[in-house]
Amino acid sequence: MNQPQSNGSHILVVDDEPLVRRSLSEFLTMEGFTVSSASDGEEALEFLKKHTADVILADLKMPKCDGIELLQKVKVSHPNTTIIMITGFASIDSAVEAMKQGAYDYVTKPIVDSEIKIILDRIITQRNLLEENVKLKRQLSATLRDHFHNIVGKSKPMQKIYTLIEAILNTRATVLIYGESGTGKRLIAHAIHKYNEIERGKPFVEVSCGALTETLLESELFGHVKGAFTGAIKDKPGRFELAAGGTIFLDEIDAFSPALQVKLLRVLQDGEFERVGENKTIKIDIRVIAATNQDLQQLIELGKFRKDLFYRLNIILIEVPPLRDRKEDIPILADHFVSNTRSM
Numbered sequence: 001m002n003q004p005q006s007n008g009s010h011i012l013v014v015d016d017e018p019l020v021r022r023s024l025s026e027f028l029t030m031e032g033f034t035v036s037s038a039s040d041g042e043e044a045l046e047f048l049k050k051h052t053a054d055v056i057l058a059d060l061k062m063p064k065c066d067g068i069e070l071l072q073k074v075k076v077s078h079p080n081t082t083i084i085m086i087t088g089f090a091s092i093d094s095a096v097e098a099m100k101q102g103a104y105d106y107v108t109k110p111i112v113d114s115e116i117k118i119i120l121d122r123i124i125t126q127r128n129l130l131e132e133n134v135k136l137k138r139q140l141s142a143t144l145r146d147h148f149h150n151i152v153g154k155s156k157p158m159q160k161i162y163t164l165i166e167a168i169l170n171t172r173a174t175v176l177i178y179g180e181s182g183t184g185k186r187l188i189a190h191a192i193h194k195y196n197e198i199e200r201g202k203p204f205v206e207v208s209c210g211a212l213t214e215t216l217l218e219s220e221l222f223g224h225v226k227g228a229f230t231g232a233i234k235d236k237p238g239r240f241e242l243a244a245g246g247t248i249f250l251d252e253i254d255a256f257s258p259a260l261q262v263k264l265l266r267v268l269q270d271g272e273f274e275r276v277g278e279n280k281t282i283k284i285d286i287r288v289i290a291a292t293n294q295d296l297q298q299l300i301e302l303g304k305f306r307k308d309l310f311y312r313l314n315i316i317l318i319e320v321p322p323l324r325d326r327k328e329d330i331p332i333l334a335d336h337f338v339s340n341t342r343s344m
Contacts, residue, residue, distance in 0.1 A: 014057065
């Protein structure tokens, strides 16, 4: 077993295949991480009795102690350690189940180095966000704001939302906004985009997914080429292309059909898609903000929403409470609307 060095983010690779351990260790070391390895879950648990790891990359199927058992034990003994599962294509359902039990994500064999790097970058970003969030909470603990951009409210839940928006400053993490109709999900999406210096001046494109049929939504999002279907008289770029470099806000994400969910998952995973009627792959750099008033976990249980898509969307979750749960905001909102009426 390799021994950890004293500096850098520490990753523990756990796999019973020596070639996998060696190739991952070499790649991660080249990327600047400190890397240790173990040949199975038991060896990993012994290692963790004396050392700590920021991230564990663990094979799902191993002798003695498999990935699920390792996950369960690490979650108890080292709750701050992030776990990524490695699995064969045939075991993806088991990997998704592992995510429900606390795994952060999974990758399939053969392992693609760039995919591992994307996931690790996201983990580091989220850890930095948490640290920044703690700092901001300390700074703002004595100050209650009743406005944040165009959002109005000074209740505790709203202060939490303001702080979270500030915590994701200068990142492009995917955001899922959950709340009942009329709670201000659209205003929050705009605030996230406008507050972000990386995206300032870049496009903000909004799509009301529930208002379109599956065919129209696919064309609207991904674009089409001339002749792709009846009425396609010329090439048309989709909303993803128009939002490149900025933000796309997908309202009513629960309205996506199974086929469109697969296409969106590919955008989130690989940053690529094709226009309708064309085989040419388009690469984009974009932040996705999705919103819903539906319980996506319940839709997953009903077979109407993909588990893996949910986990890709649910990187940063913002829950917006209804006004009935923050009645102290009613006078402030009333004053705000009266002032706006007088200024018209």
